[in-house]
Amino acid sequence: MWFHKPKRNMQSIQANNYLVHFNQNAYEALNIHLKENKYSNLFIIVDNETNEHCLPKFLPLLETDLNIEIIEFEAGEANKNIETCIQIWNVLTELGADRKSLVINVGGGVVTDLGGFVASTFKRGVNFINVPTTLLSMVDASVGGKTGVDLGNLKNQIGVINVPQMVLIDTQYIETLPQAEMRSGLAEMLKHGLIYDAAYWKQFLDLQSIDYADFDELIYRSVEIKNDIVIQDPTEKNIRKALNFGHTLGHAIESFFLESETKTTLLHGEAIAIGMILESYISLHKGLISAEEYTEIKTALKNIYDDVQIEENDIDPILELLIHDKKNEYGLIQFALIEGIGKIKINQSVENKLILDAFQDYKS
Numbered sequence: 585m586w587f588h589k590p591k592r593n594m595q596s597i598q599a600n601n602y603l604v605h606f607n608q609n610a611y612e613a614l615n616i617h618l619k620e621n622k623y624s625n626l627f628i629i630v631d632n633e634t635n636e637h638c639l640p641k642f643l644p645l646l647e648t649d650l651n652i653e654i655i656e657f658e659a660g661e662a663n664k665n666i667e668t669c670i671q672i673w674n675v676l677t678e679l680g681a682d683r684k685s686l687v688i689n690v691g692g693g694v695v696t697d698l699g700g701f702v703a704s705t706f707k708r709g710v711n712f713i714n715v716p717t718t719l720l721s722m723v724d725a726s727v728g729g730k731t732g733v734d735l736g737n738l739k740n741q742i743g744v745i746n747v748p749q750m751v752l753i754d755t756q757y758i759e760t761l762p763q764a765e766m767r768s769g770l771a772e773m774l775k776h777g778l779i780y781d782a783a784y785w786k787q788f789l790d791l792q793s794i795d796y797a798d799f800d801e802l803i804y805r806s807v808e809i810k811n812d813i814v815i816q817d818p819t820e821k822n823i824r825k826a827l828n829f830g831h832t833l834g835h836a837i838e839s840f841f842l843e844s845e846t847k848t849t850l851l852h853g854e855a856i857a858i859g860m861i862l863e864s865y866i867s868l869h870k871g872l873i874s875a876e877e878y879t880e881i882k883t884a885l886k887n888i889y890d891d892v893q894i895e896e897n898d899i900d901p902i903l904e905l906l907i908h909d910k911k912n913e914y915g916l917i918q919f920a921l922i923e924g925i926g927k928i929k930i931n932q933s934v935e936n937k938l939i940l941d942a943f944q945d946y947k948s
Contacts, residue, residue: 610752700731719769768853782926832860
């Protein structure tokens with residue numbers, strides 16, 4: 585199903601103060617950047633997965649005489665924390681990194697979020713470039729300048745918004761991904777359709793009919809949608825909150841499963857898929873979408889993602905985690921809900937009973 589063949593060179597996308605380059609154009613842009621900037625040395629941050637699968641593809645395409653150091657940490661959300669940052673800051677110090685060093689983050693969202701934060705704070709900020717290698721990081725972490733780490737099991741509580749010099753998307757890296765990781769990234773693409781582009785959403789309703797030779801175009805459109813939203817509202821005061829659809833409950837579920845000793849940790853997209861079903865149910869019962877639209881969304885998501893067992897006694901601790909959601913203002917939990925497929929309504933407060941009803945509906 586996930587056969588992938590890069591189809592064409594795609595035009596670079598202008599984000600806030602940087603460009604997102606695609607496929608062959610990406611390496612040309614990177615090598616020009618390295619020639620034009622007098623960097624003192626180059627540090628590449630990877631996790632053990634991308635060190636093995638992606639770095640061998642990436643390094644031969646670099647044209648530079650700079651000294652290159654590889655800094656590796658253990659893959660996984662469980663390592664996206666300040667302790668990992670401290671270790672990397674120490675390694676950078678020991679290896680003589682200075683204000684003129686360049687950091688390149690090669691990996692999924694954990695690597696680009698954490699590596700971007702490490703670079704943004706080391707010596708009050710050194711330049712960095714992100715090379716997202718998972719579908720999720722290409723369509724989500726590539727745009728917006730959000731960097732950061734988790735605080736315990738609370739997602740992305742510590743961080744800064746700071747843009748990279750550029751982002752390089754080479755879609756050939758997704759050939760190294762397992763099916764589950766592809767589905768995880770797909771969740772963000774589906775979200776982009778639901779909040780912004782009904783025609784884009786419709787393209788995914790029959791996955792079997794998608795020609796995966798054209799998958800580059802689907803990735804490109806997803807990046808374009810996120811970028812359109814972020815450019816309007818870089819610091820998330822207004823419309824950028826639309827991107828949180830499915831994430832208010834999805835992040836809480838992801839955090840709960842991450843800290844639970846009896847649950848299997850969910851991938852980000854698996855948790856967000858549940859969040860989108862729950863928040864679509866809430867949208868339905870607030871009169872924002874029709875029953876037909878809700879059925880279409882729920883059916884499409886359940887066809888792609890396995891049902892996750894959420895027990896009765898899981899729900900209260902999940903709701904407790906909502907208190908720590910970064911989108912809350914003045915102690916009130918704020919939802920981004922859909923107002924028909926392709927449109928969004930932000931800053932929606934939702935009573936607890938409706939949230940509980942949404943969980944019951946998901947389980948039924």
